[in-house]
Amino acid sequence: MFSIFKGLVGSKALDEDSMRPVLDKMRDHLIAKNVAADIANKLCDSVATKLRGKVLGTFDSVAKTIKATLTESLVQILSPKRRVDILRDCLHAKQQGRPYVMAFCGVNGVGKSTNLAKICFWLIENDLSVMIAACDTFRAGAVEQLRTHVRRLDALHPNRSCVRLYEKGYGKDAAGIAMEAIRYAADSKIDVVLIDTAGRMQDNEPLMRALAKLITVNEPDLVLFVGEALVGNEAVDQLVKFNQALADYSSSANPHVIDGIVLTKFDTIDDKVGAAISMTYITGQPIVFVGTGQTYTDLKALNANAVVHALMK
Amino acid sequence: MVLADLGRKITTALQSLSRATVINEEVLNSMLKQICAALLEADVNIRLVKNLRENVRAVIDFDDMAGGLNKRRMIQSAVFKELVKLVDPGVKPYQPVKGKSNVIMFVGLQGSGKTTTCTKLAYHYLRKNWKSCLVCADTFRAGAYDQVKQNCTKARIPFYGSYTEVDPVVIASTGVEMFKKEGFEMIIVDTSGRHKQEESLFEEMLAVANAVNPDNIIFVMDATIGQACEAQARAFKDKVDIGSVIITKLDGHAKGGGALSAVAATQSPIIFIGTGEHIDDLEPFKTKPFINKLLGMGDIEGLLDK
Ligand SMILES: Nc1nc2c(ncn2[C@@H]2O[C@H](COP(=O)(O)OP(=O)(O)OP(=O)(O)O)[C@@H](O)[C@H]2O)c(=O)[nH]1
Ligand SMILES: Nc1nc2c(ncn2[C@@H]2O[C@H](COP(=O)(O)OP(=O)(O)OP(=O)(O)O)[C@@H](O)[C@H]2O)c(=O)[nH]1
Numbered sequence A: 001m002f003s004i005f006k007g008l009v010g011s012k013a014l015d016e017d018s019m020r021p022v023l024d025k026m027r028d029h030l031i032a033k034n035v036a037a038d039i040a041n042k043l044c045d046s047v048a049t050k051l052r053g054k055v056l057g058t059f060d061s062v063a064k065t066i067k068a069t070l071t072e073s074l075v076q077i078l079s080p081k082r083r084v085d086i087l088r089d090c091l092h093a094k095q096q097g098r099p100y101v102m103a104f105c106g107v108n109g110v111g112k113s114t115n116l117a118k119i120c121f122w123l124i125e126n127d128l129s130v131m132i133a134a135c136d137t138f139r140a141g142a143v144e145q146l147r148t149h150v151r152r153l154d155a156l157h158p159n160r161s162c163v164r165l166y167e168k169g170y171g172k173d174a175a176g177i178a179m180e181a182i183r184y185a186a187d188s189k190i191d192v193v194l195i196d197t198a199g200r201m202q203d204n205e206p207l208m209r210a211l212a213k214l215i216t217v218n219e220p221d222l223v224l225f226v227g228e229a230l231v232g233n234e235a236v237d238q239l240v241k242f243n244q245a246l247a248d249y250s251s252s253a254n255p256h257v258i259d260g261i262v263l264t265k266f267d268t269i270d271d272k273v274g275a276a277i278s279m280t281y282i283t284g285q286p287i288v289f290v291g292t293g294q295t296y297t298d299l300k301a302l303n304a305n306a307v308v309h310a311l312m313k
Numbered sequence B: 001m002v003l004a005d006l007g008r009k010i011t012t013a014l015q016s017l018s019r020a021t022v023i024n025e026e027v028l029n030s031m032l033k034q035i036c037a038a039l040l041e042a043d044v045n046i047r048l049v050k051n052l053r054e055n056v057r058a059v060i061d062f063d064d065m066a067g068g069l070n071k072r073r074m075i076q077s078a079v080f081k082e083l084v085k086l087v088d089p090g091v092k093p094y095q096p097v098k099g100k101s102n103v104i105m106f107v108g109l110q111g112s113g114k115t116t117t118c119t120k121l122a123y124h125y126l127r128k129n130w131k132s133c134l135v136c137a138d139t140f141r142a143g144a145y146d147q148v149k150q151n152c153t154k155a156r157i158p159f160y161g162s163y164t165e166v167d168p169v170v171i172a173s174t175g176v177e178m179f180k181k182e183g184f185e186m187i188i189v190d191t192s193g194r195h196k197q198e199e200s201l202f203e204e205m206l207a208v209a210n211a212v213n214p215d216n217i218i219f220v221m222d223a224t225i226g227q228a229c230e231a232q233a234r235a236f237k238d239k240v241d242i243g244s245v246i247i248t249k250l251d252g253h254a255k256g257g258g259a260l261s262a263v264a265a266t267q268s269p270i271i272f273i274g275t276g277e278h279i280d281d282l283e284p285f286k287t288k289p290f291i292n293k294l295l296g297m298g299d300i301e302g303l304l305d306k
């Protein structure tokens, strides 16, 4: 009787026992939405820490309070701490008389080349000229894939040359090709260089070293990690190890790690949008683009509120 | 080894039973909690994990049982059975027949590794002296035909495709017809990547399947996939008659558990795993030996015998 009365006036402070069942449910819910298990745990723990000892108001339930706090943290995780304004930075580089350079990296088959082509489309629609550097010199058909995109994209504006391909075929050193492409672009007054790289597994040391070399030698303005929204717990390991490899294998005193994320195949996951949380939680870096299909226009900016809504639904 | 991490965690959890002096509900729950956490970290579908937990719990009635050893054994074998169920759909995979034309069609999500795996499989049979070949029915992805062409040229695998024909159905049926006439034994058809949300892509897959009437359809799944696997795999199965699964990219750190959901969703066995980008990075997969190895079966059997 007394405890019900206490509940009614809302004087009960939140403790571990009252929160645990709700938190466990929340965690399972996040995992079902494809948030990495470890991160789902950490998120729930931090909600518990925030709320411990808090006295609930008259009309607040434990579940409602936890949900609201979790929602708030999720929005915060997805909200960029730093704005990446590529168009502005491209113009800035142009004023300095040099091309703006972006490098794309990630594991195999996630959509690096396709989304590079979509970003190229977006750049040329913004009146910039682009050079694509074919630095995947390993996977069969990688060069022809880019050549096809370049042919299609360049035909979009018959009155100006929008995009060119710099390629040296297969089997060559990627870092060297990137360097030549950047030099060529500078000489030809091309505004942006997009560097396509071969997919690689984060544990493959020789390939990770080669990537670190490409980044160190060419000092791109922006290093984008391309990850697919389909990825599960592996997202964490991929990002941690790509960042680590770029830091550890760099010969530079101030190594350049991942600046931002391209989240691809967002159209294939329904409301299982958790990879967006896993990736931003791990890196603290913004999702700069979201890939939502296989055509040039299927490139969007992240809508943090919509993602959180899908997660909490 | 694949899923080694998971195997270790499950074995540890099971061993907690033999350490406990009394087997009560608390011990069981704590063991199940460990096992389920390990499965979730390995990306196994959350619904399958919940089923596993319920099924193991249902085996034991604490009020109705006496001996501790008996309880231990029952719990362990229940866990083992549930794990086998995850990987083993209980159907025999299609066995290609030498001396006859076997048409195998590959399907799967974008970038899962279909084209690479097609070449690996053709090469696998080529080395066993089968007449094997590849048909490239992907007319969508930029550079798809070049990819097949370069792969096949390097491995000396005959191939068929077209730079000008845009209809995959036409290419697939022409190519398969041609190779059948020439007496090829292993005719592999590569198709574009697709996903359930785009109905026209699924219709196209069905049209290709109807045109070439494959002996087996192989669903290719990337080992890094998470919770989205099940819905996609189920949708593929609902559209075409998938008979086998190949899981790719297991050379990385991948947990591979998400891809296992494809087995349950398609009710089809895994027949090979991909372990690298090179043409011979393909390993045959057999369910029971895999589970034995995963759980260090020696141990488990020992525990069960006691
Ligand atoms: N549905 C969907 N498919 C996509 C998206 N982005 C890329 N793809 C598809 O994913 C597949 C792989 O894309 P690629 O761009 O070749 O991937 P990659 O990362 O360059 O691959 P590798 O260079 O081989 O490592 C292709 O079939 C693309 O059409 C997307 O946002 N949505
Ligand atoms: N590390 C590793 N990479 C693999 C494996 N299988 C395929 N890949 C790589 O994954 C990427 C995509 O492979 P593809 O064979 O082009 O995939 P796909 O399913 O044909 O792609 P789409 O036709 O665009 O749908 C390529 O970079 C392959 O080299 C594997 O077992 N291990």
Ligand SMILES: [Mg+2]
Binding pocket: A112, A113, A114, A136, A142, A196, A197, A198, A199
């Ligand atoms: Mg590529």
Ligand SMILES: [Mg+2]
Binding pocket: B114, B115, B116, B138, B141, B144, B190, B191, B192, B193
């Ligand atoms: Mg392909």
